[in-house]
Amino acid sequence: MSEDRTYSADSIVVFEGLEAVRKRPGMYIGSTGERGLHSAVFQAASTAMDEIIVGRGSRVEVTVSADGGVRVADDGPGIPFEAEGDAGEPGLEGRLTEIRAGRGRGYTIHSFGLSLAIVNALSGRLIAEVRRDGRRRVQEYVRGVAVAPPADAGPADDTGTVITFWPDPDIFQTTEFSFSVLAERFRELAWLNPGLDVSLVDERRTPERPSARFHFPDGVSALVAFLDEQVSAPVHSDIISFEQDDRQISGRIEIALRWRDSGPECVRGFANSVPARGGGTHVFGFRDGVAAAVNAYARARGLLAAMDPDLGAEQVCEALTAVVSVKLEYPEYGGCTRDQLGGAEVRPAVCEAVRRHLGGWLTGHPGVAAVIVGQIMARRL
Incomplete structure (x- = not known):
């Protein structure tokens, strides 16, 4: 190797703060295409949604403005x-300029340690308005740099935060948001x-102004129904649904399920409100628990003889619709795309929770349980 190409510590380029985000945006939002644009x-919205989840607010309003921004x-x-x-x-200012990790237990939308600073860094312009302690303050940023300190904009008779940003066209391949x-x-x-x-609300299309409201008090049960x-x-x-906190995994387990009369298994897994498209330990634990509960019930009712082998998870979960959601304080992920949940302790914890709750439900609903198990047994023939 020639001397002019010698690699040394001086060759390493270190980007810090928001400069790193602008230099390597894909590392923070996945891509600079449509996926990354919507991730922004x-x-x-995740900071606002976190406040609602922990009970410090009641609603979040997201508006795509006519000039291409989002409020x-x-x-x-x-x-x-x-x-x-x-x-x-x-x-x-710290929230808008510092790349910080997630804020701990109870904050379930922040999954990968991102922050408002990411959005600020990738915006051509961002305006933050805060109403707190009886005052209203406003601060503007351009490409992550504050134009001026937060300015007092007068009294406020309520509280809240408004973040309005316009994605930087020099960063994103497209700045056209999709309402759908x-x-x-x-x-x-x-x-x-x-x-x-x-x-x-989408203000770009007038006079239609497409709008939608999302509020499902029944949680994951409503998703199973959908x-x-x-x-x-x-x-x-x-x-069939249940939720419980679990100290073994420093988190919460939320599950809903229902058998259909036919069709393939449909089990959707989520970790900290993010789809786990590659499955993972929580999905494996769920399938283990369903199989254990059904086999225990079938043997207790004499539907399986002592010499009969257990029903397998694939057979038990056929025609089953389920949502398996875990919210963990310290989630672990596998795979380069982080779409598969890890954590060895998660699988047995979810398995035991499902085995206990589903087993109790089957025992308490013998008529329906007989139909469910009968359908499963029929596939074995």
Whole structure:
């Protein structure tokens, strides 16, 4: 190797802060195409949605404006103007300029440690408005750099935060938002977080102004009902569901399921409200638990003889619609796309929870249980 191509520590280029985001945007939002563009909206909304989930607000309003921007407004307490708390929680400017990890237990939308600063870095322009402590303050940024300090804009008789941003055309391949893509994801988030109340309005198309509101108090059970509408009829009208906190995994397990009269297995897994398209330990644990509960019930009722082998998970889960959602304080992911949940402790924890809850439901509903198990047994013949 020639001397002029010698590699040394001096050859390493280190990008810091928002400069790193602008230099390598794909590392933070997945891509600079449509996927990344919409990810920026969800990231901007995640802080507002977190406030609703922990009970510090009641609604989030997302508006795609006629000039190509997106406005996210909530009625939470408002981002603090200054850093506060023993842990040094950042104030307004800190939230918009510091790349920080997730904020701990209870905040279920932040899955990969992103922040409002990511959105700010990738915006040609961003305006933050905060109403808090009886005052209203506004600050503007251009490509992640503050134009001026937060300005006092007068008194406020309510609280909340409004983030309005315009994606930087120098970063994104397209800056045209899709109402349907935004609606699909916000609907999904509302299913997974029953406390959420999200409205979406598109001001680009007049006079129609497409709009939608997403609020599902029944949570993942409502998602199972929706998925069943797309396929065959259910065997039983009731959706079996439960949720519980679990210290073993430092998180929460939320599950809903129902058998249909025919068709393939339809099990949707989510980790911290993000689709786990590659499955993972929570989905494996769910299938283990369903098989264990059904086999235990079948043997207790004499439907399986002592010499008969157990029903396999593939057989038990055929024609089953289910949603398996876990919200973990410290999630682990596998695969380069992080779409598969890891964590060895998750599988047995979910398995035991499903085995216990489903087993209790089958015992308490012997008539329906007989139909379900009978259908499963018939496939064995």
